[in-house]
Amino acid sequence: MATLRPAPASMVVLCAVVVVGAVLVVAAEGGGIAPAAEGGGIAPAAEGGGIAPAAEGGGSEEAAASTGKAAMVPALFVFGDSLIDNGNNNNLASCLGCHWCHPSGHVQQLLQGVNFASAAAGILDESGGNFVGRIPFNQQIDNFEATVEQIAGAVGGKEAAASMVARSILFVGLGSNDYLNNYLMPNYNTRRRYTPRQFADLLADRYAAQLTRLYKAGARKFVVAGVGSMGCIPNVLAQSVESRCSPEVDALVVPFNANVRAMLGRLDGGGLPGASLVFLDNYGVFKAILGDPAAHGFAVVDRGCCGIGRNAGQVTCLPFMPPCDGRDRYVFWDAFHPTAAVNVLIAREAFYGGADVVSPINVRRLAAL
Known part of the structure; x- marks a missing residue:
């Protein structure tokens, strides 16, 4: 089993999903992320550009204490790929590991949540195999099941652990590598x-x-x-002579997202009794940003802030490479990933947004259930 680490909020402004976790405890009136008007689509950045950053701090209890507010949920558990990985690949044979400091957490920190995400992970176990070391979603679930057992030992038994986990939020974001590092890769026979x-x-x-x-x-x-x-994304733009978006690649994503939305509706509608499942429309958020970047505080949409080659998207950001100036004005950090500014916008919309972005309810309402 891979070594996992708790996800401190001081790191997670890089990752939209974990920013959502920070929002859960610090975004009430007077602090944290400036809210979009609830129920109203993608909120443009204030005049002058930029997006208000998430507050930094520790886990949910520390973040709540720092703002004088009670945590909205006991913990946040995160599952996904390189969009939200905070270093779980470090001990794996992989070119994708992010070299954070060695973990120093203890079992009590599990009570605030764990980031199980792994760069190159997919829904299918074989996705991302060209990067050798990664923790596929099925194995991330194995790790979560083991963590629940550890929580039971820390809180006094299975019943207390079940109550704590049931009140917590799980954020799941996968699927990109099943296309980019499986279906679209010539060394896979998936397309055939x-x-x-x-x-x-x-x-x-x-x-x-x-x-x-x-x-x-x-x-x-x-x-x-x-x-x-x-x-x-810059990597796809770099493959076009005129650096244009690929409607063929997006045409693969649209049916997947439609299927996921419908599947969640079935599970939410009785397939999983007592569960509440929310769909976050990342595709719609990105289309809104790319359709009118200036309104959302962005100036550069066709190249990464850090990378090599055409559109700074042929080789992703490498150690010791200087990043661009004004990174908050860029939509993409590197060949594949959005900047922290985009992630904070997504988090804000997930927390406060209307049904055109997050449905059937937003994260704020989900937390209150």
Whole structure:
């Protein structure tokens, strides 16, 4: 089993999902992230550009104490890929590990949540295999099940642990690597075996089974993020002579997101009794940003802030490479990933947004259930 580390909020402004966790405890009136008007789509940045940063601090209890407010949920558990990985690949044979300091957590910190995400992970175990070392979603679930047992030992038994986990939020964001590092890779035969529709159906079926495993382990509150607009990432732009977005790549993402949304509706509608499942439309958020970047505080949409080659997207950011100036004005940090500024915007919309972004309820309402 891979060594896991608690996800301190001082790191997680890099990752939209974990920013959502920070918002849960610091974004009430007077502090934290400046809220969008609840119920109203993507909120542009204030005049002058930029996005208010998430407050830094420790886990949920520390963050709550620092603002004088009670935590809205006991913990946040995160599952996903390099969009939200905070260093779990460090001890694996991989070129994707982010070299954070060695973990120094103890079992009590598990009570604030754990980031299980792993760069190159996918819904399918074989996705991302070209990067050798990664923790696929199924193994992340194994680690969560083991963590629930550890929590039971820390809180006085299985009943107390079940109550704590049921009141916590699970954020799940996968699917990108099943396309970028599986379906679209020439060394995989996936495209020869499945049409785009068949592959989207396969992923949704596997995803439903995996979410059901989390439910059986005690989870009841889920936020599941759709895949963003992969057709406009710098790596894809760099493959076009005119650096244009690829409608063919986005055409793969649309049916997957539609399947996930429908699947969550079925599970929320009685498939998983007592569970609440929320869909976050990352694709819609990215399309809104790319459609009018200036209104959201961005100036550069067609290249990474740190990278090599055309669109700074042919080789991703490497150690000791100087990043761009004014990174908050960039949509993309490197060949594949958004900047912290985009992640904070996504987090804000997840927490306060209307049904056009997050449905059937937003994260703020989910936390209050």
